[in-house]
Amino acid sequence: MEKIVHTGSSRGQANFGWLNSKHTFSFGHYHNSERMSFGVLRVLNDDIVIGGAGFPTHPHSNMEIISIPLSGALAHRDSTGTEKVINTGEVQIMSAGSGLTHSEYNASKTEEVNFLQIWILPREENIKPRYDQKVFNSEERKNAVQTVVSPDEAKSLWINQNAWLSLSDLDAEKSITYTLHGEGNGLYCFVIDGQIEVEGEVLRKRDAIGISDTDSAEVMAIADSKLLFIEVPMTYD
Template sequence: MDNTVLHKAATRGHASHGWLDTHHTFSFANYNNPDRMHFGVLRVLNDDRVDAGKGFGTHPHDNMEIISIPLEGDLEHKDSMGNTAVIKRGDIQVMSAGTGIQHSEYNRNSDRLTKFLQIWVFPNKRNVTPRYDQITLKEADRHNKLQQILSPNADDAGVWIHQDAWFHLGTFDKGVTTNYKLKKKGNGVYAFVIKGDITISTIALNERDGLGIWDVDAFNLQANSAGAEVLLMEVPMTL
């Protein structure tokens, strides 16, 4: 299909820094792949494992929407706006870096690693006032259905960002099918399989595979294993 791009898990960029083991779906840091710079406005999808007692020291960001989704363990966040918070599985964290922000992220646990997805989205407004938010979602609300976790609207379900993007999480029993209808014409969807095996349209995906799909109004998704977990990121395709 000429309106899809498949990124198998094993083809991602990989870096091991001892305390940090990370896989990059798109070019990041020392991983530079001209064919994988972004998917529409989705710029970064990092699959990070942080060792106990370790983390990212204070570092800057600007003009980027940054979303963190913890998968296991928890992560302490501190930033230049005075926020100190801990995010854990079930939480969604968002930062609008805007005119500039500095933050650090640490796994304060002494006995277990933390796994989380770090996602960067180009904003549709530059130099906004920096902003931080986090929410806790009910994981039961994504069993055999798609739970909205992010949108462009502050009064809608989930967190919001400065972009016409919608993210959904779902955890499915084997054999369950669902349909996703795109929210905005011209958008595409990047699907990332967190766990298990899933088919989207006719394309079979396994754990940590990614699939971008565009020029569609809707598509079907089927779980091929028990507890299959997927993140759908609908984003504008033009920067």
């Protein structure tokens, strides 16, 4: 097993007033040659946007983009004609594919929105752009692993990659085993809140650990914790 720990305090930061963003991997003005990606996981940004502000229309192509609001709501619009509001409790995915433009704004004029923005390199390039979002029952991740994004559209939001994104809410002193789905995949565990121990490493709020060369990982909650698991191929063909 190989492990790499990224503490929350070691992330890059960009604060533009309207946007305060923490970057786990190199992004924008933050560049760290040792923090370019974890396998095909290219971006994990922790964004806070003030009321009434947001990202104006901009292009993307050949990227799987997932947004997970942690508090507040996002207003989404893109060139496929999709206009949606993504609320806390929902997960959004957009396959940029052959190319599109989109914007993301805080749906509130007064309250902040905090959301995770995740970019994953696609399995197949230049597919037709695609958008989806879904509400997930939080009770189904209580002391369990709830898959929210996977290659199986029947069970979750579909992603154009051999990747799985899952959420878990663990009570203190509870433990779970995450079993990887894909051969050659690695697991990136991000602590949204709380404190956990993973394979001998203690992680706190906004810390993360990347684990590869293993079939499973043991996770124990030291305090009540909210977790995001991102399982991805470690190589990109």
